[in-house]
Amino acid sequence: MSMPPAIRVQGLWKEYVVNHAQERHGTFYDLLASGLKAPLRRLRQLGGAVPEQERFWALRDVSFDIAPGEVVGVIGRNGAGKSTLLKILSRITAPTKGRIEVRGRLASLLEVGTGFHPELSGRENIYLNGAILGMTRAEVARKFDEIVAFAEVEKFIDTPVKRYSSGMYVRLAFAVAAHLEPEILVIDEVLAVGDAKFQKRCLGKMRDISTQGRTVLFVSHNMLAVQRLCDRAVWLDAGQIRADGEVALVVGDYLRDGTDDRRxxxxxxxxxxxxxxxxxxxxxxxxxxxxxxxxxxxxxxxxxxxxxxxxxxxxxxxxxxxxxxxxxxxxxxxxxxxxxxxxxxxxxxxxxxxxxxxxxxxxxxxxxxxxxxxxxxxxxxxxxxxxxxxxxxxMDVPTDTAWHGRFPGVVRPQIHWTTEQLA
Missing domain, CATH: 2.70.50.60 (abc- transporter (atp binding component) like domain)
Structure with missing residues (x-):
């Protein structure tokens, strides 16, 4: 008997409202000016001008299943709906239509310091995040030293996190999300922040998580990281699933689509x-x-x-x-x-x-x-x-050599050569 999916998404739709006319009412003058402009705005709307509010669908009929222990990359251009999907899965926002089923504890890292309280110290935020995940204090304490060592914030663990640099913030946030052993880990572009050393450690930790049978949903613009970590990719385009399958095939189609002539x-x-x-x-x-x-x-x-x-x-x-x-x-x-x-x-x-x-x-x-x-x-x-x-x-250009085909290599400079006969 097959196991039920760790994540099931069925017919997911998400609508947003965009305000084109944003009035500032910080002073009495602003409020008075807004009132005087209101009749003019209504006339412009009747005359066919751009409405003050516009509705659009960030997600449109998205459906997929993720099996327990599967590592799935979510790819797509800016505005494709990737972050919206993860926010719905993380219960940050609600869908307009459709439903999701999540089986197991889910930890999400959607931006720097997700779930942190700025007035609390790093130590207090670690225990707070563990409690949110449903872990006991003893479970968090068992992982505490490992989290602090990975984040490299030992000297500042009792300092309020509002005083942390962005690098310290993201190191601690990733360490908490990765080490508190959730069944499902959702990560959105965490590798865009931090130095190369930290990014390498993140990739290593995520690789370890994937071999432990935990489910990972990974959003990134780094296609090499997606291909190294994931077995499967879901390609979102304009709020819809354009492709879902083997990571190498989906990423290849995605990259070819992006490099079509767009001069x-x-x-x-x-x-x-x-x-x-x-x-x-x-x-x-x-x-x-x-x-x-x-x-x-x-x-x-x-x-x-x-x-x-x-x-x-x-x-x-x-x-x-x-x-x-x-x-x-x-x-x-x-x-x-x-x-x-x-x-x-x-x-x-x-x-x-x-x-x-x-x-x-x-x-x-x-x-x-x-x-x-x-x-x-x-x-x-x-x-x-x-x-x-x-x-x-x-495009290539004809050469006088006997070579036919594409030259290997990333770059192709004309390098100066000399040849001389030696006695």
């Missing part, structure tokens, strides 16, 4: 553009490094990457980072404007800016690529991220 994207106004209250993206483009930017992208042409955006915050010190991935999701390079002399490290006024990055000829090998865009403030805080900002293909 230019643009938005006419900040209101319609992707972004937030700090920054909005106006245009993204990749073109050959030719005088007119036209023609095919080849190994010999090089490439010009263009990012245009609106900065909404006066005096914000902004920085861009472009991560270029090959078709197998290998990070080829990270382009940052360290050599830009006019604006790098300076505060940006409000307005529209264009940043251009030039990749020289004979750098990228023939392959399909995707570009991940990060907008960073104060050289530390990521304020916008698009993991499929651009997609393009670099």
């Amino acid at each position: 230019e994207r643009s938005w006419p106004t900040p209101d319609t553009a992707p972004g937030n209250e700090q920054v909005a993206i106006a245009r993204l483009a990749v073109e050959p490094l030719t005088p007119d930017g036209g023609g095919a992208l080849t190994v010999a042409t090089g490439a010009r990457l263009i990012v245009e955006y609106w900065n909404h915050v006066p005096s914000a010190a902004l920085n861009l980072s472009l991560h270029i991935f090959s078709s197998d999701d290998t990070l080829v390079l990270n382009a940052v404007p360290l050599t830009e002399r006019n604006w790098f490290g300076r505060p940006f006024p409000q307005g529209r800016f264009r940043c251009t990055c030039e990749l020289p000829p004979h750098l990228l090998n023939s392959d399909k690529y995707r570009v991940e865009l990060l907008v960073v403030r104060d050289q530390a805080q990521i304020i916008f991220r698009d993991d499929f900002a651009l997609g393009f293909e670099v």
Whole structure:
């Protein structure tokens, strides 16, 4: 007789309401202005203007089962519904329609410090999280030293966690979630925070958990981590399951879909553009490094990457980072404007800016690529991220050699060689 699933999701729907007109009523003037504008807003709505509220489905008829001991990766672009799904599974938010069944204790790590009380110390939060999971004080005490050692917060274990750095926060949060032995562990992009050493330890711990027969649901943009840890992947696209199956096959289809020719994207106004209250993206483009930017992208042409955006915050010190991935999701390079002399490290006024990055000829090998865009403030805080900002293909060019086929390797520089005959 087969065991019942650890997680069962049946016909799950989740609706959100987006407010397009957000009024601030901090002062009497704000309240008075809002009242005077109300008749005008109603006339605009009657005239066919954009409504003040818009409803959209973050999840649409999502169904799947996860067996006990299965390690499943949930992948998809930004806005696909991944985090919404995990919040419903973790009982943080309720579904609009459908039902879920969870068998066993579930621990979730959806963001830095999930479930922590800022006024309590690290020690108190460990015991609080254990109690939430239904563990006795003796069970938590047995794991306490191991949790503290993994998080490397021994000196600050009795300090209120509101005084922790973001790195300390995430180390302790992951340690608590991973060591208190829940039957089901739900993790959302925890590897996006922390240094390389910590990320490696997280992967090792998750690998240990997966071999202990516990169920893991893992959301990440790191496809290499997903393939190493998971046997199965669920691909969410626009709130629906687009693929569900063997991890290598699903991830391969996902990466090929993301690197389809996506050489230019643009938005006419900040209101319609992707972004937030700090920054909005106006245009993204990749073109050959030719005088007119036209023609095919080849190994010999090089490439010009263009990012245009609106900065909404006066005096914000902004920085861009472009991560270029090959078709197998290998990070080829990270382009940052360290050599830009006019604006790098300076505060940006409000307005529209264009940043251009030039990749020289004979750098990228023939392959399909995707570009991940990060907008960073104060050289530390990521304020916008698009993991499929651009997609393009670099074509091969004829050579005079007898070699036919794609050259191996991630990059393909023209390297200077000399040959001489020795006596």
